[in-house]
Every structure is written in structure tokens, then in C-alpha cells.
Amino acid sequence: MLHVRALTRPGLEPLDFDLADGEALAVLGPSGSGKTLLLRAIADLDPNEGQVSLDGASRESMPAPVWRRQVTYLPAEPGWWADRVDDHFPEPEVARALFAPLMLPATMMERPVAELSTGERHRIALARALVQSPKVLLLDEPTSGLDQGSTRAVEALLRARIGDGAALLFSTHDEELAERLGDRQLRVRKGRVELGAS
Numbered sequence: 001m002l003h004v005r006a007l008t009r010p011g012l013e014p015l016d017f018d019l020a021d022g023e024a025l026a027v028l029g030p031s032g033s034g035k036t037l038l039l040r041a042i043a044d045l046d047p048n049e050g051q052v053s054l055d056g057a058s059r060e061s062m063p064a065p066v067w068r069r070q071v072t073y074l075p076a077e078p079g080w081w082a083d084r085v086d087d088h089f090p091e092p093e094v095a096r097a098l099f100a101p102l103m104l105p106a107t108m109m110e111r112p113v114a115e116l117s118t119g120e121r122h123r124i125a126l127a128r129a130l131v132q133s134p135k136v137l138l139l140d141e142p143t144s145g146l147d148q149g150s151t152r153a154v155e156a157l158l159r160a161r162i163g164d165g166a167a168l169l170f171s172t173h174d175e176e177l178a179e180r181l182g183d184r185q186l187r188v189r190k191g192r193v194e195l196g197a198s
Contacts (some may be wrong), residue, residue, distance in 0.1 A: 002136050002167055004042065004072070007050035009070065012037045014050065015193040017186070024158075024168040026182030028175065033188040035171035036076070039138045042169070043073035043106055054135060072134035076141040078125035080113045088113075088128055098127040101160075103153045118145045126154065130161065137161070141171040143177060 002019040012034045019025055027035045041048040044059055044067060052059050059067050082088055084115040085107045089095040096106050102123040113121065122145060129137065142158070158181065162168055172178055178185055187194045 001055060002042075002169075003051070003053045003056075005023055005051040007038075007041055007048060007052060009037060009041050009046060011123070012041060012048075012191045013193065015195075019167045019169055019196055021135070021165045022162055023184075024170070024182050025184050025186060026178035027169065027186045027188060028173075029188035031170075031173075034138055034168040034191040034193070035114065035188050036140055037191070038186075038193065039073055039140055039169065039171060041137055044070060044075065047109060049096035050173055053084055069132050070134055071136040071138065072129045072132055073138040074125060074129045074140065074142070076144055078121065078128075080121075083112050083114070085109050085111055085113060085116070088124075089131065091131070095127050095131050098130055101153060101157045102127060103150055119147065119150055122146065123154065126157075130157070134166065136167045136169065137170065141172060142170050143172070143174065150171065151177075 001021060002131060004018070005016050006012040006014045027038060029035050037046070040046045042052055045065060054070055077147065080088065086092040092109050095166065096109055099108060100107055104123055108120065108124070116124070126142065143154055146154065170181070
């Protein structure tokens with residue numbers, strides 16, 4: 001259970017919510033409304049105030065890298081720190097098992113990142129997040145730039161992780177995706193968050 005109380009930062013009004021194991025919560029709102037600010041605040045990537053805990057353990061009780069492995073944030077434009085795909089995975093063979101469900105050929109592991117399409121990079125970055133087996137996934141526009149087939153593949157893999165007990169908090173502009181994948185919705189307008197049913 002992710003427990004959030006009075007979480008705030010510049011551009012985001014204080015909010016409270018809980019996210020249960022095996023639950024998906026969609027974050028909707030126009031560009032610039034504060035969706036990304038919310039995800040980054042929970043991940044503790046930017047200065048923020050409030051109480052955030054996971055299964056009763058507060059963020060402050062553990063080193064930041066430990067928190068971010070359990071509560072993993074994937075930005076809309078992931079970063080890359082090496083030339084080849086396999087250099088981004090401590091155990092490439094473990095990651096390779098995620099490639100087929102994401103409609104990626106296994107041989108892509110040996111390719112240079114610079115040669116990949118935006119959609120391929122996005123799916124590989126998702127695999128990079130999933131190999132950590134986080135308890136909570138914070139995904140910023142997880143299907144942005146993907147074609148319909150790739151979008152369905154990402155959704156199916158995320159549903160499988162939710163079925164295994166992971167919690168998902170994801171931002172999207174896609175109302176239909178929010179309906180399909182989200183159990184509930186958060187709507188963000190000018191930094192103000194409203195919680196409702198999906």
C-alpha cells in the first residue's frame with residue numbers, strides 16, 4: 001500500500017490518497033497541469049513536503065536508491081547512459097524475457113540506442129523499470145508515441161504486473177486508456193488534484 005498524505009511542492013496543491021497493491025490509478029489532465037510534478041514528487045526526485053510511505057515504511061526511513069527501486073518512476077522521455085541497449089541492464093538475459101511481450105526482437109539487446117525508434121526506446125525503458133520488480137510503478141505517459149499494437153502489448157504486460165500485486169500510478173492524455181487500465185482516476189487541473197472513480 002502506497003500511502004500519501006499532504007504531499008505538495010511548488011505547482012502542486014496538497015493531496016491525500018492511498019494506492020493499494022494490485023490497483024491502477026490513472027492521472028489525467030492537460031499539459032502543464034501538474035501530472036509529472038505529482039509522479040516526481042512521489043518518487044522524491046524533486047523537493048517536496050508531506051508524508052509518503054510504502055507498506056508502513058516512510059521514504060525517510062530508507063536510502064533514496066532503495067525507495068526508487070521499490071517506487072520506480074519512468075519519465076515520458078527516458079534517459080540513456082550507454083551506447084548499447086544491453087549496457088542498460090545488469091542482467092541482459094533476464095531483461096530479454098520481457099522483450100517478446102513488448103513486441104521487441106531479442107536481437108534488439110545488442111543494438112545501439114541511437115538506432116532505435118522512439119517507440120522502441122520507450123518499451124525498452126519500460127523493461128528496464130520492470131526488471132527491478134518494483135512494488136509501485138510511476139509511469140509518465142506509458143503509451144505515448146506507440147502504435148496500437150505496441151500500446152496493447154504494454155497494457156497487457158502492465159495488467160500482468162498488476163495481477164501479480166504491483167501498484168500502478170500512470171499519467172496519460174488518453175481517456176480511453178485511463179478507462180481501460182485504471183481502477184480509479186486522479187484529475188489534475190492547475191496543480192489541484194481531484195480523486196474519483198474510473
